[in-house]
Amino acid sequence: MASALIEKYMRQQHLPHIWCPGCGNGILMRDVAQAIDNLGIDRDNVCLVSGIGCSSRAAGYMDFNTIHTTHGRAIAFATGIKLARPDMHVIVVTGDGDAAAIGGNHLIHAARRNIDLTVVVFNNNIYGMTGGQYSPTTPQGERGTTAPYGTVERPFDIAALAAGAGASFTARGSAFHAMQTIKMIEQGISHKGFSLIDCASVCPTYYGRKNKKGDAVEMMKWQRDNAVMAEKAAGMTEEEKRGKLVIGVLSRSDYPEFTAEYQKIIDRLAEGRK
Amino acid sequence: MGKTVLMQGNEACVEGALAAGMRFYAGYPITPSTEIAETASVRLPMVGGRFIQMEDELSSMAAVIGASVAGVKAMTATSGPGFSLKQENIGYASLAEVPCVIVDVQRSGPSTGLPTSPSQADVMQARWGTHGDHPVIAISPSSVRETYDLAIRCFNLAEKYRTPVIFLMDEMVGHLREGIELPDESEIEIISRKMPESMDGDRPYKVKEGEYVPAIPPFGSGMRYNITGLIHDDTGFPTNSNEEADKLCRRLLEKIEKNVDDIITYEEKYLDDADTAVICYGGTTRSVMEAIEKLRSEGVRVGMFRPITIWPFPEKQIKELSKKVKRILVVEHNYGQLVREVERCADEACKIDFLGRINGTVIPPTEVYDAVKEEA
Amino acid sequence: MSRRLDLRLSGSGGQGVILATIILAEAALLAGKKAVQSQAYGPEARGGMCKAETIVSDDPIWFTKIQTPNFLLALTQQALDNFAGNVSDDAVIMIDSSLTLPKCLEGKKVYSLPILDTAAEKVGRAMTANIVAVGAINKALNIVSHEDILKAVHMHVPKGTEELNTKALLAGEALLD
Numbered sequence: 001m002a003s004a005l006i007e008k009y010m011r012q013q014h015l016p017h018i019w020c021p022g023c024g025n026g027i028l029m030r031d032v033a034q035a036i037d038n039l040g041i042d043r044d045n046v047c048l049v050s051g052i053g054c055s056s057r058a059a060g061y062m063d064f065n066t067i068h069t070t071h072g073r074a075i076a077f078a079t080g081i082k083l084a085r086p087d088m089h090v091i092v093v094t095g096d097g098d099a100a101a102i103g104g105n106h107l108i109h110a111a112r113r114n115i116d117l118t119v120v121v122f123n124n125n126i127y128g129m130t131g132g133q134y135s136p137t138t139p140q141g142e143r144g145t146t147a148p149y150g151t152v153e154r155p156f157d158i159a160a161l162a163a164g165a166g167a168s169f170t171a172r173g174s175a176f177h178a179m180q181t182i183k184m185i186e187q188g189i190s191h192k193g194f195s196l197i198d199c200a201s202v203c204p205t206y207y208g209r210k211n212k213k214g215d216a217v218e219m220m221k222w223q224r225d226n227a228v229m230a231e232k233a234a235g236m237t238e239e240e241k242r243g244k245l246v247i248g249v250l251s252r253s254d255y256p257e258f259t260a261e262y263q264k265i266i267d268r269l270a271e272g273r274k
Numbered sequence: 275m276g277k278t279v280l281m282q283g284n285e286a287c288v289e290g291a292l293a294a295g296m297r298f299y300a301g302y303p304i305t306p307s308t309e310i311a312e313t314a315s316v317r318l319p320m321v322g323g324r325f326i327q328m329e330d331e332l333s334s335m336a337a338v339i340g341a342s343v344a345g346v347k348a349m350t351a352t353s354g355p356g357f358s359l360k361q362e363n364i365g366y367a368s369l370a371e372v373p374c375v376i377v378d379v380q381r382s383g384p385s386t387g388l389p390t391s392p393s394q395a396d397v398m399q400a401r402w403g404t405h406g407d408h409p410v411i412a413i414s415p416s417s418v419r420e421t422y423d424l425a426i427r428c429f430n431l432a433e434k435y436r437t438p439v440i441f442l443m444d445e446m447v448g449h450l451r452e453g454i455e456l457p458d459e460s461e462i463e464i465i466s467r468k469m470p471e472s473m474d475g476d477r478p479y480k481v482k483e484g485e486y487v488p489a490i491p492p493f494g495s496g497m498r499y500n501i502t503g504l505i506h507d508d509t510g511f512p513t514n515s516n517e518e519a520d521k522l523c524r525r526l527l528e529k530i531e532k533n534v535d536d537i538i539t540y541e542e543k544y545l546d547d548a549d550t551a552v553i554c555y556g557g558t559t560r561s562v563m564e565a566i567e568k569l570r571s572e573g574v575r576v577g578m579f580r581p582i583t584i585w586p587f588p589e590k591q592i593k594e595l596s597k598k599v600k601r602i603l604v605v606e607h608n609y610g611q612l613v614r615e616v617e618r619c620a621d622e623a624c625k626i627d628f629l630g631r632i633n634g635t636v637i638p639p640t641e642v643y644d645a646v647k648e649e650a
Numbered sequence: 651m652s653r654r655l656d657l658r659l660s661g662s663g664g665q666g667v668i669l670a671t672i673i674l675a676e677a678a679l680l681a682g683k684k685a686v687q688s689q690a691y692g693p694e695a696r697g698g699m700c701k702a703e704t705i706v707s708d709d710p711i712w713f714t715k716i717q718t719p720n721f722l723l724a725l726t727q728q729a730l731d732n733f734a735g736n737v738s739d740d741a742v743i744m745i746d747s748s749l750t751l752p753k754c755l756e757g758k759k760v761y762s763l764p765i766l767d768t769a770a771e772k773v774g775r776a777m778t779a780n781i782v783a784v785g786a787i788n789k790a791l792n793i794v795s796h797e798d799i800l801k802a803v804h805m806h807v808p809k810g811t812e813e814l815n816t817k818a819l820l821a822g823e824a825l826l827d
Contacts, residue, residue, distance in 0.1 A: 011500075011511075014511060043498065044495075044496055044498065047344075059500065060502065060511060060512065063498055064498055065493035065499070066499075067343060067500070067501040068500065068502040068504070069503065070366050072332075076328065076332070076333030076334075076336035076340070078340060079300075079326065079328070080298065080300060080338060080342075081340040081344045083298060083326060083341060084341035084342075084344035084346040085344045085494055106329060109328070109329035109333075262319070262324060265319045266322055266324075269319050269320050280672065280675055280685070449688060449689070450687075450688055450714050451675060451687035451688065452684075452686040452687070452711070560713050560714055561713050564713040567712065636715050638713070638715075639713050
């Protein structure tokens with residue numbers, strides 16, 4: 001099955017990808033393709049936007065309308081595309097540094113507008129492309145090349161950040177939980193409004209090695225053994241949830257979508273009303 | 275020609291852009307360009323277009339590129355500090371060959387400077403603001419009517435050469451209201467980007483032998499390709515080949531260099547018998563022309579040369595001018611920016627003088643008059 | 651009229667002097683003259699002192715900033731004191747009659763008119779003082795016809811306020827009778 005999917009949606013002339021052995025990004029990229037395939041969307045009507053970093057190379061490998069933009073700005077580029085072509089499915093593939101550090105302002109404002117973008121975060125808790133610096137999602141006390149004694153900063157929960165800013169659909173998946181993650185991405189794409197799926201990736205090369213997490217298999221096992229479904233997590237205390245990976249749909253609302261609301265202004269003016 | 279209407283420079287910029295086919299605007303409020311955003315927010319939805327006030331200057335530039343990639347003519351406007359913030363993505367548009375228009379209504383700097391005061395000190399930033407060797411077109415208007423016409427031209431050049439075009443306005447013209455007659459729609463030439471002959475190809479950045487501008491279709495038209503800010507080959511995918519890097523960078527620069535005669539426009543006044551030529555551009559032209567009219571009425575042989583296209587710089591024309599006159603006086607509202615280009619291009623025998631101002635006020639005609647008279 | 655008018659209008663933010671200069675420029679265009687308008691921007695345009703300018707001429711206008719106005723309107727003492735020192739020798743001055751004329755303006759042609767009171771009492775709305783002033787200025791300087799100035803007023807005031815502003819314009823013109 002996998003090979004048929006790859007044949008259909010990947011630009012094989014540009015494979016193999018640049019990701020390290022054991023990286024979780026390949027699985028997550030495949031999840032995005034599978035979700036689009038499951039929904040049966042016309043691929044010419046899909047636009048994939050990425051920023052800069054390991055995650056963002058995904059755009060180039062996938063056979064859609066793809067644009068690999070500048071660091072942190074993928075959501076802003078996507079906003080322009082969506083406003084120009086509200087009929088297109090605009091999907092952003094981004095990383096934890098891209099989305100929550102340099103691009104944090106665009107993330108919260110796109111969420112606030114509730115513009116119909118689907119943001120898939122390949123969250124590996126580290127800056128991989130530049131060689132292992134701590135990111136806004138590196139857990140407190142853990143190490144990166146720029147946090148040699150352990151970071152003293154608190155991490156962002158990107159899904160909660162987006163929900164707090166007004167995103168009308170948020171969810172968390174992981175590289176291990178492929179089936180569930182595919183479903184969440186499907187739901188995100190189908191949802192009319194700003195949706196964000198925060199996907200726990202694994203980076204054995206930098207994050208894993210720096211923090212003695214073992215190899216890729218060990219890291220995937222950690223995801224398996226520490227995952228808690230959102231429904232169950234709802235009944236748990238903060239103390240009980242500490243160190244766990246809460247998986248599933250985290251929030252959703254039917255708040256009006258930005259481009260649809262703007263279209264109402266255009267229609268109103270066309271009818272001669274203000 | 276229609277009837278005369280009172281219009282502000284910033285409003286004329288939007289009206290011209292709309293006439294050129296602009297249907298998307300993204301911006302962030304900044305003095306003295308804000309009226310452009312305000313006018314665009316009123317007018318765009320009236321014609322089925324879309325306006326968005328983004329969260330910052332960087333995202334405004336990004337959204338403009340996004341809209342253009344999806345096939346919609348797009349513009350943003352800003353001033354000094356915001357122009358600085360937009361630079362990275364302007365470079366992206368240069369490399370990825372995304373047509374777009376960036377209006378910079380210049381104000382006094384550096385930094386926050388004097389936000390409501392006139393200046394022309396972004397001339398070099400317009401040329402070199404984004405990193406790396408890159409092509410650029412920058413155009414500067416000197417009246418409200420010209421702002422309308424040149425906004426159209428900015429879009430036409432952006433579409434024709436698939437490059438960002440900087441509309442280098444200044445506070446003097448942006449905030450000026452004067453009477454203008456808008457041209458009839460039938461008199462306006464509109465250029466739109468070339469579409470490829472077929473959507474089947476996998477080389478969107480391919481150019482024909484002897485040509486410089488690829489015919490790239492907008493997203494959603496059936497050719498699924500990749501756009502990147504990395505050096506790429508004509509498939510649009512990144513490459514580390516030094517040969518491909520050289521080929522791409524050279525083509526980007528040459529598409530402007532080889533077409534300077536099409537891109538460069540300028541205005542000449544009273545130069546036939548002139549001993550002294552005053553070079554000026556943008557709002558400064560108003561002071562200069564008032565002084566020159568007075569000097570001419572007194573029999574002083576002085577003329578004016580005004581680059582309308584600032585970048586690429588009219589090198590050939592300046593060289594010729596410098597052979598014809600004894601002295602060139604460059605007048606600009608900065609510490610001496612375009613004068614460097616004049617010095618670079620002018621004949622050695624020609625004396626080059628400079629009159630500038632950096633205190634946030636406008637150079638009055640009397641000062642230009644005196645500077646010309648000094649040696650006339 | 652083949653003279654050039656360099657009109658400087660001043661008052662405090664919110665009195666509508668900017669709109670008054672726009673209306674005067676528009677009226678001049680309607681009458682087939684050349685006109686440019688400019689104004690002070692930034693914090694100074696929103697409160698405290700406010701200044702806006704219109705140049706009207708039969709010839710092309712190159713330089714668009716007024717260096718020495720030959721007409722000054724002041725609606726507040728602060729604006730009057732601030733701008734009184736820089737007017738041409740033959741300048742015409744128009745002030746609200748509640749203001750005290752500075753020494754430097756003695757001997758000039760001065761119209762001291764109850765602009766603010768007329769707006770508040772005769773027209774019934776203090777905010778129409780700018781239109782009262784437009785009527786008085788146009789009458790005093792004989793810039794354009796009543797029809798042109800009325801048309802310009804209607805082009806620039808909010809819809810539904812045409813009647814009120816016509817009344818204000820007429821009241822301003824009547825101050826010169």
